[in-house]
Amino acid sequence: MAWRVLIVEDDPPMRAFFAASVLRSDQLSLVASVGTVAEARAWLDDPAHGVDVLLTDLGLPDGSGLEVIRHARLRQPSCEALVISMFGDEDNVLASIEAGALGYIHKDATPGDIAHSILEMKAGASPISPMIARRVLLKYLKLQSNQPLALSQRAEVAINKEADSGGRNLLSGREQEVLALIARGFSYAEIARLKAVTVHTVQTHIKNLYGKLAVHSKSEAVFEATRMGLLPSQG
């Protein structure tokens, strides 16, 4: 069975290009392609519609692709989102990951690359740039060391409450090592060799990381809200 793909892109030629790229692959099927946040929401709200992959641009006429991603996660939890990014710059990518995206595709990618990226993601591989890796590392290090104990404890409590997996939410030692190597520019294959693991293991780490970032960003919001007194304290 082919993965059902929804495309959200406001530029018609670009939309057509992505549609063509999806259609090239036997393993993918295009279920819809729309141009606005509202259309995407409406489509996702229809219970008759099912989707496995969301491919969305960020800059849409009536809002941000991030809204579409959040909405899709709400309506179709099994749907995995990929962001179409012009530059793959870290601010946008990080925001997308935190909104729940599991990867991103450059606008200048070749049609083959696009289909490949979608399938890779479905197979469990998410791309991560060294810049993003560095940012994530910094962010977690700060969270782990700089925060006052009480605050970080409360944060952890909040995170744990939010986490549906029940697993640890901060980075594991191995994940940190992988991130550090990515930040230094090593490829997945090189990391797998250095750490004597399979490439797939490395990819799993990265994908877990994506999940954690998304969960964490949500927890952070909860934590912030609690701290600001918008929500009752749960500690």
Add this chain to the structure above:
Amino acid sequence: MTVSLGCTATFHYDAAMMAWCADRLWKSASARWLLPVLLGWLALVGVAQAELLTLIEARAHVTVNGATTTQNLQLPYHWDRFNKGQRGEAVFDLQFDLPERPTDPWGMYLPRLGNAYEIWLNGTLLQRQGDLLNYNGADYARVPRYVAISPALLQSSNLIRVAIRADVGRRGGLSALVLGPQEAVHAAYLHSYRWRGTGSLVVTAFSLVVGLVALSLWFTQPAPGLAGRTRRDPLYLFAALAELFWALAVSDVLIEKPPVPWPWWGVVQVVALGAWGVNMALFCVEVAGWGRRPAALWFGRWLGLLMAASVGMAAWALAGSQPLALTLWYGLLGITLLSFGVFFLGRALRQASAMHRVVAVALLVNVFFGLRDLYVFRINPTFAANTLLRYSSLLFGLALGYIVIARFRAASAQARDLLATLAVRVSQKEVELAESYRTLEILAREQERTAERTRILRDMHDGVGSHISSAIRQLQSGRVSQAELLQTLRDTLDQLKLSIDAMNLPPGDVTALLANLRYRLAPRLAASDIELQWGVDLLAPVQRLDAQAMRQLQFMVFEALSNVLQHARASVLRIEATMTPEGTRLRMVDNGCGFDATAPLRKGLQSMRERAQAIGATLSLHSAPGRTVVEILIS
């Protein structure tokens, strides 16, 4: 001519009744108003009105220079009045009859007698003070005397004999005698003693305390003066001297045996009194704030002259038996002080500080009592009466107290104001400082923005701009393949991405820079079949590389890698980054065909050199077929 000191205790006692009435009058009129607290105890004095016997008829044997004259006279007998400039002895016989002999103890009260004396009753010596033959010795004529009389001594006809020794100008003599039952007489005596003895002690103590306090104020409260020198306030000094001299003058009443013999002790008293007046006048000058005026200087000199003259005049008068000299001196001092007083009071009425006015009131009261004393002692000389100036002078001490308190209040108010002003100014400064900080910050931000804009413009020019224009040229030439054009446009987008990445690169982090480049060039490397070997160590940040330098370095590495990708035809490309003692070293080594490193530089290499120079890095190229090394050393 009478020689008497204005301040020396004298007592007029025609009759106890009269004294009592006068005292009542005095107390009701002024004492209660003037010194209610200090002298309130005097109100306790009550004179019992019993039948008192006042003896004024006496038969006197006066011996002067060995010659004795006998006469009947009426007491009081003021020696200096009848024997001007002479010393001598006198014996007074007073007779009185009693209709019936009393059974209770009697007493005799003598308001004044001396300078030395013996009191006999019916041939029995009742009391003796001093040596009748020792002229200019101790003086016992200063306080009233009381003699207890046993009723056994009294007969129906009695003779009282009083012998005295009188020195020149020492207010010797004998006042009227008061006899009667012990209680009544003793009460009258006590009343008089309180005025003269205890009152003087209180005044002396008060003046001493005020004087010492003023002296310590003068010593410990220097005010900053001209030329950075501290200047002590003469106001306190004059007040201190005045009070101390006053204490000396008043305490004379309590001193029966002076440390120097009469008449020199008299000279001391005159000088003390003069010094009091002079210092008081100078004090008033300071109070009025005239201390710096030329007139005040001349006034001070005149007062100094008077003081200098006082010793000579007093010695002449007392030792040389020329009372006129002292009177003249007193007159000069009196006129001086009186004129000054009038001037001082006049100014106080028109425009003056509160301090000036308070002192003026004290002065007015003192002048009033001074004139009264002058009249009592000099114009209408009596053997009599108390000086009231002694008590009214306390007002000066109180005025000084007021001045000190007022000054202290003013000083603390000033300090408070100063603090408030200071606080206001500090907060003002804070506001100004915050303002200037903000201005600075705005300027800095503006500068930063300008620098950023310049960098972006340069970036667009060198990167995207140049690539797009070459794409246009390629299209215009019409001889370009689609692949070449695609490559140019891909380069354009890559440049754009790198430019955006450069904005996020942490300054100095060469590792991040290389990692990012690899990531961006990954698709091209993958497409080129070149094996990439990654030898990037964890590098310490190079502090001196700012955002712009990072971008320059990014350009250089990008250029080097592009060269390998496009021209080298290599199969292996090794990228190394290590920390060496010389600095951070980047190396790009490929096994391609190489190029002539000594030939005139191509455009790409030329630009690499320029950029290396701009960021202070060393660029070295070694090329041979099979091994080309591009090395960038950032020291």
